[in-house]
Amino acid sequence: MDKTIGSAVIGYGGMGSWHVRKQLELKDHFTFQGSFDIDPARQMAAETAGQRAYPSLGALLADPAVEFVVVATPNDTHLSLVLAALEAGKHVMCEKPVALSPAEFEEMVSAAERCHRVFTVHQNRRGDDDYLTIRRIIESNTLGPVFQIESRVQGSRGIPGDWRNQKVHGGGMVLDWGVHLFDQMLQMTQPRRLTRVYTQLTAVTGTDCDDGFRTMLTFDDGLTAYVEVTTSNFISLPRWYVLGEDGSAVIHDWSCKGEIVKVSDWEKRDAVPIRAGVGITKTMAPRTDETIKRYDIEKVPGDWNMNYLGVYEAIRNGKPTVVTYDEQRRLLALLQAVFQSGETGEVVHFDDKWMP
Amino acid sequence: MDKTIGSAVIGYGGMGSWHVRKQLELKDHFTFQGSFDIDPARQMAAETAGQRAYPSLGALLADPAVEFVVVATPNDTHLSLVLAALEAGKHVMCEKPVALSPAEFEEMVSAAERCHRVFTVHQNRRGDDDYLTIRRIIESNTLGPVFQIESRVQGSRGIPGDWRNQKVHGGGMVLDWGVHLFDQMLQMTQPRRLTRVYTQLTAVTGTDCDDGFRTMLTFDDGLTAYVEVTTSNFISLPRWYVLGEDGSAVIHDWSCKGEIVKVSDWEKRDAVPIRAGVGITKTMAPRTDETIKRYDIEKVPGDWNMNYLGVYEAIRNGKPTVVTYDEQRRLLALLQAVFQSGETGEVVHFDDKWMP
Numbered sequence: 188m189d190k191t192i193g194s195a196v197i198g199y200g201g202m203g204s205w206h207v208r209k210q211l212e213l214k215d216h217f218t219f220q221g222s223f224d225i226d227p228a229r230q231m232a233a234e235t236a237g238q239r240a241y242p243s244l245g246a247l248l249a250d251p252a253v254e255f256v257v258v259a260t261p262n263d264t265h266l267s268l269v270l271a272a273l274e275a276g277k278h279v280m281c282e283k284p285v286a287l288s289p290a291e292f293e294e295m296v297s298a299a300e301r302c303h304r305v306f307t308v309h310q311n312r313r314g315d316d317d318y319l320t321i322r323r324i325i326e327s328n329t330l331g332p333v334f335q336i337e338s339r340v341q342g343s344r345g346i347p348g349d350w351r352n353q354k355v356h357g358g359g360m361v362l363d364w365g366v367h368l369f370d371q372m373l374q375m376t377q378p379r380r381l382t383r384v385y386t387q388l389t390a391v392t393g394t395d396c397d398d399g400f401r402t403m404l405t406f407d408d409g410l411t412a413y414v415e416v417t418t419s420n421f422i423s424l425p426r427w428y429v430l431g432e433d434g435s436a437v438i439h440d441w442s443c444k445g446e447i448v449k450v451s452d453w454e455k456r457d458a459v460p461i462r463a464g465v466g467i468t469k470t471m472a473p474r475t476d477e478t479i480k481r482y483d484i485e486k487v488p489g490d491w492n493m494n495y496l497g498v499y500e501a502i503r504n505g506k507p508t509v510v511t512y513d514e515q516r517r518l519l520a521l522l523q524a525v526f527q528s529g530e531t532g533e534v535v536h537f538d539d540k541w542m543p
Numbered sequence: 544m545d546k547t548i549g550s551a552v553i554g555y556g557g558m559g560s561w562h563v564r565k566q567l568e569l570k571d572h573f574t575f576q577g578s579f580d581i582d583p584a585r586q587m588a589a590e591t592a593g594q595r596a597y598p599s600l601g602a603l604l605a606d607p608a609v610e611f612v613v614v615a616t617p618n619d620t621h622l623s624l625v626l627a628a629l630e631a632g633k634h635v636m637c638e639k640p641v642a643l644s645p646a647e648f649e650e651m652v653s654a655a656e657r658c659h660r661v662f663t664v665h666q667n668r669r670g671d672d673d674y675l676t677i678r679r680i681i682e683s684n685t686l687g688p689v690f691q692i693e694s695r696v697q698g699s700r701g702i703p704g705d706w707r708n709q710k711v712h713g714g715g716m717v718l719d720w721g722v723h724l725f726d727q728m729l730q731m732t733q734p735r736r737l738t739r740v741y742t743q744l745t746a747v748t749g750t751d752c753d754d755g756f757r758t759m760l761t762f763d764d765g766l767t768a769y770v771e772v773t774t775s776n777f778i779s780l781p782r783w784y785v786l787g788e789d790g791s792a793v794i795h796d797w798s799c800k801g802e803i804v805k806v807s808d809w810e811k812r813d814a815v816p817i818r819a820g821v822g823i824t825k826t827m828a829p830r831t832d833e834t835i836k837r838y839d840i841e842k843v844p845g846d847w848n849m850n851y852l853g854v855y856e857a858i859r860n861g862k863p864t865v866v867t868y869d870e871q872r873r874l875l876a877l878l879q880a881v882f883q884s885g886e887t888g889e890v891v892h893f894d895d896k897w898m899p
Contacts (some may be wrong), residue, residue, distance in 0.1 A: 315820025334747055342827040383888055385741050387759060387767050391690055411743050421791040421804035421835060435777040441819045448777035463797045464671025465847040471698040479777060491821040532739055534889050
């Protein structure tokens with residue numbers, strides 16, 4: 188083991204304090220030095236928790252014991268803070284969304300290259316157990332060729348009342364949970380080329396930014412996908428719903444409860460018509476147990492440390508980071524397409540130049 | 544009670560034989576005379592069931608005891624058969640989709656007006672219990688202002704192997720279950736103006752027509768809706784899923800099992816963060832029973848005779864039919880938009896000139 192990396196966190200809100208706990212936990216890899224927040228109450232909270240609160244951003248960035256900085260502040264402040272940290276000679280991991288536009292991100296990348304520093308983004312939900320579980324189901328070919336992937340996160344509390352409901356600070360659900368779900372979708376659909384994006388933005392709770400979205404994606408091989416984040420749903424549809432030619436899979440919730448149903452006899456078509464409403468249907472008659480088999484979901488454990496151990500390896504051993512520049516370029520381009528489609532009501536033809 | 548109406552059925556397949564049974568059942572209103580099918584096996588089936596099979600279409604249409612004819616044949620034959628029946632002086636009810644294009648339908652309407660005959664379409668699923676139940680939930684304002692309506696019918700048997708998987712005969716799921724679901728959606732969203740249509744057509748089972756579709760609709764007041772018919776789903780999402788500002792409703796299946804969940808305290812936001820994957824979330828934390836109330840679904844009984852009793856009243860007492868010309872014009876225009884969007888991959892801006 189090489190020596191630990193001296194680390195610090197800018198911003199001590201919900202995620203900032205999470206990062207502090209994570210760095211303290213990974214003490215074989217990181218030596219947490221302290222945090223800074225512009226809010227005195229949050230400075231006090233850090234000190235009450237027994238940690239150092241730097242008196243200023245400058246003091247944090249001037250501390251030679253700090254080699255690595257995590258930026259966990261409102262989205263509209265990422266650019267200036269990432270640049271400042273890189274210019275101060277720190278390696279940087281920024282919370283998602285890393286930038287509010289592709290141009291902002293390119294500024295960050297240029298600075299990282301100029302300063303020869305490691306720069307990456309905290310896409311922690313690539314390690315979620317539900318995501319790793321559905322990926323393994325798809326990649327193991329359990330369902331046969333997959334033709335539809337649906338990914339939903341539905342809450343019932345509107346969006347948080349802080350900066351996250353203000354457009355000027357990069358608020359809204361596209362830039363909150365959306366960033367995670369789109370990143371997961373782009374990862375799990377590789378190496379396909381994304382061709383079309385259609386989005387309905389929602390505005391149920393009347394904030395000045397979106398409080399949710401519904402997006403249909405089309406890929407070049409015919410795969411289609413659906414991504415939804417909504418926040419006024421008192422009943423939830425499943426977290427994951429995936430259709431393959433040989434079967435379907437559902438994961439209902441964070442606990443990964445769900446099932447796989449596979450066809451064992453596609454050709455057995457002697458369906459008994461069923462009553463459906465005031466009509467009859469053979470087409471929509473459910474299958475009998477004779478022609479299908481049901482399987483439990485085998486949960487893949489979540490990976491809570493993927494990003495941190497990756498950035499450690501990048502800083503100490505020159506390995507590539509878990510989250511690459513091109514992945515972020517593609518993701519930011521998709522977020523732009525989502526907003527453009529939602530705001531114009533038109534389909535956006537996606538120029539997938541960052542395709543893996 | 545006026546005297547019964549002498550009736551006959553053209554086509555003795557799945558729906559044709561259903562119509563014969565319905566006319567026999569409604570014997571206080573109809574006196575069933577016989578059927579005709581071009582398939583000798585189906586002629587035999589009618590006779591085996593103890594009914595008259597006319598030796599030819601001409602014989603059926605020439606029978607003065609027949610005042611009213613139901614057309615229940617493949618979709619591409621509706622035009623010529625409806626015209627022939629009207630010209631022969633019969634009142635006509637045609638199976639859905641009544642026509643393969645708006646122009647075909649206008650020919651039928653012109654013939655009906657020229658011949659002074661009643662002409663209507665068998666949109667029987669306006670009487671489905673699940674549909675009537677969700678409509679009552681919405682119209683009773685139980686959920687508050689509704690902003691999203693999702694209507695899905697998902698099967699796992701592909702599409703039937705007869706004419707219904709052949710484009711030339713008007714096959715495919717848009718023109719099968721789609722006609723019902725879009726008709727229901729246009730009915731239940733009145734009096735809003737439909738503005739945008741986006742569709743992904745599916746082609747999982749490799750027939751020459753669609754084997755399903757997913758459509759997003761947008762209305763002028765911001766209501767959005769989703770309509771899906773798919774046929775390769777071994778696990779089904781709910782039949783109805785509706786979101787209102789005060790609550791959500793789900794109807795899972797034809798039995799109308801489901802629930803309504805209403806918020807009792809919107810402002811109570813002291814959510815306890817929950818673990819979600821490898822992160823935490825307050826936004827997506829489920830509500831506690833303190834701030835929501837759950838209600839069972841009260842099923843509205845299906846109306847199996849709506850179309851038949853309506854056409855009886857129209858023929859005998861000059862009342863308007865249940866299904867009007869303008870409703871069919873609007874529905875056929877929507878079906879065209881669905882195909883156009885699905886085939887081009889673009890949003891269709893809907894010219895809602897038949898708005899109620």
